[in-house]
Amino acid sequence: MHSDNDIDARKRVNTDSAMSALLRERYRCPDDFLRTEPTGRPPFHPEDFNDGQAGSTISLPFDPTEFINNLRLERYAKRYSWNELRPGIRLLRDLYYFVRPWLSLDARRHVQRAYIKGWEKITFPTWPVDSTVERIHDQVLLSSMKASNIDRVPFIWFWPDGARNAVLMTHDIEGPAGYDFCSELMAVDKSFGIMASFQVVPEGSYKVTDTFLQELRDAGCEVNIHDLNHDGCLFRDRKEFLRRAAKINQYGHRYNAQGFRAAVLYRNLDWYDALDFSYDMSVPNVAHLDPQRGGCCTVMPYFAGDILELPLTTSQDYMLFHLLGDYSSDLWKTQTKAILQRNGLISFLIHPDYIREKRALGVYCDLLNFLRELATQERLWFALPGEVDQWWRDRSQMQVVNRGRGWQIEGPGSERAVLAFATAEDDHLQFEIASHACLIEREGS
Numbered sequence: 001m002h003s004d005n006d007i008d009a010r011k012r013v014n015t016d017s018a019m020s021a022l023l024r025e026r027y028r029c030p031d032d033f034l035r036t037e038p039t040g041r042p043p044f045h046p047e048d049f050n051d052g053q054a055g056s057t058i059s060l061p062f063d064p065t066e067f068i069n070n071l072r073l074e075r076y077a078k079r080y081s082w083n084e085l086r087p088g089i090r091l092l093r094d095l096y097y098f099v100r101p102w103l104s105l106d107a108r109r110h111v112q113r114a115y116i117k118g119w120e121k122i123t124f125p126t127w128p129v130d131s132t133v134e135r136i137h138d139q140v141l142l143s144s145m146k147a148s149n150i151d152r153v154p155f156i157w158f159w160p161d162g163a164r165n166a167v168l169m170t171h172d173i174e175g176p177a178g179y180d181f182c183s184e185l186m187a188v189d190k191s192f193g194i195m196a197s198f199q200v201v202p203e204g205s206y207k208v209t210d211t212f213l214q215e216l217r218d219a220g221c222e223v224n225i226h227d228l229n230h231d232g233c234l235f236r237d238r239k240e241f242l243r244r245a246a247k248i249n250q251y252g253h254r255y256n257a258q259g260f261r262a263a264v265l266y267r268n269l270d271w272y273d274a275l276d277f278s279y280d281m282s283v284p285n286v287a288h289l290d291p292q293r294g295g296c297c298t299v300m301p302y303f304a305g306d307i308l309e310l311p312l313t314t315s316q317d318y319m320l321f322h323l324l325g326d327y328s329s330d331l332w333k334t335q336t337k338a339i340l341q342r343n344g345l346i347s348f349l350i351h352p353d354y355i356r357e358k359r360a361l362g363v364y365c366d367l368l369n370f371l372r373e374l375a376t377q378e379r380l381w382f383a384l385p386g387e388v389d390q391w392w393r394d395r396s397q398m399q400v401v402n403r404g405r406g407w408q409i410e411g412p413g414s415e416r417a418v419l420a421f422a423t424a425e426d427d428h429l430q431f432e433i434a435s436h437a438c439l440i441e442r443e444g445s
């Protein structure tokens with residue numbers, strides 16, 4: 001028979017090891033700093049992580065790892081995924097996708113606007129950027145440091161060469177008009193010194209030629225797979241999904257593509273083990289405007305099984321122009337500034353199809369101008385998704401060690417890694433990059 005104390009002690013060890021794994025994943029700090037002492041109070045409370053909005057109604061399990069998976073794998077929003085929809089809603093969505101090819105663009109927008117009506121009243125995830133996962137991580141580290149009386153923890157800075165943030169530009173090619181506009185778009189990106197990834201639909205409404213793929217690669221761009229045929233039904237049925245996933249994988253190999261994004265950002269990460277890709281880009285940070293609601297509540301890459309998820313952390317151009325009717329880059333700028341505060345991944349999805357028009361292209365150029373301007377003040381890493389994938393995988397294998405000559409980072413790719421310190425300042429963490437001696441102050445949490 002076990003005494004209550006035994007059971008308590010075992011629970012504590014489990015919680016401690018879950019917490020250690022959680023902290024190791026984000027900070028890559030030495031294990032010595034991950035021992036947590038029981039404080040008599042749970043290390044954190046779900047309400048500590050509310051982004052200041054009242055009325056959040058999601059249920060949050062206690063285990064921190066489960067808690068974070070609940071958000072990142074969108075288990076809290078399961079009811080929005082296709083196969084979990086209520087029969088009536090599912091029927092309507094089936095009907096919409098059945099008639100969609102015959103609907104004019106205006107008619108589609110009308111339906112889509114009706115669908116998102118009331119979106120601004122949704123309180124969770126937090127609009128326009130949600131960083132609940134980062135808040136949990138930081139709070140757990142802070143609690144752990146306080147419990148162990150440690151005021152400074154060495155860790156591996158999030159981005160190579162001490163960059164404050166990573167910036168990703170991605171273009172999904174929806175149809176023939178977008179396909180024909182790609183050369184021009186590449187020239188626009190290039191004039192701002194931006195390299196983008198292009199996602200092609202293998203069995204869509206345009207023919208992907210080898211010449212086209214070569215043109216992209218010769219220009220230094222990256223090629224990824226965008227769905228199979230873009231009919232919006234990839235995740236509707238498990239058996240059909242597996243059939244399509246096999247074809248998607250074949251195209252991935254044929255095009256030598258390492259990354260994937262599903263059409264319309266429909267997603268079901270629980271099925272991703274059937275996809276043979278290094279990374280995915282289908283999960284929005286906050287999906288109030290997307291057909292599948294939810295959001296992963298993080299601005300950092302994360303592993304979903306073997307696939308690395310590079311979340312989409314800003315709003316799509318289509319939603320901005322056609323659902324909100326907003327022809328300005330204000331929302332993108334606001335989102336960028338919020339992600340800057342969290343040292344996260346600033347990722348954009350801009351469609352060649354929707355920015356061909358002069359007004360839309362002007363807004364896009366305004367965004368690129370803003371990013372270039374920002375890069376004169378902040379150290380930003382403009383990267384391709386494949387480079388971020390490689391970095392994050394390398395970083396996840398690196399270690400901070402002390403072999404008698406102070407803290408050092410070891411592991412593949414560590415020559416680009418930078419040592420940083422997390423410091424406890426009252427009720428919040430501060431990050432300091434060791435080699436740049438610059439202090440990046442966090443928002444109080």
Ligand SMILES: [Zn+2]
Pocket residue numbers: 172173174226230262263264
């Ligand atoms: Zn698409």
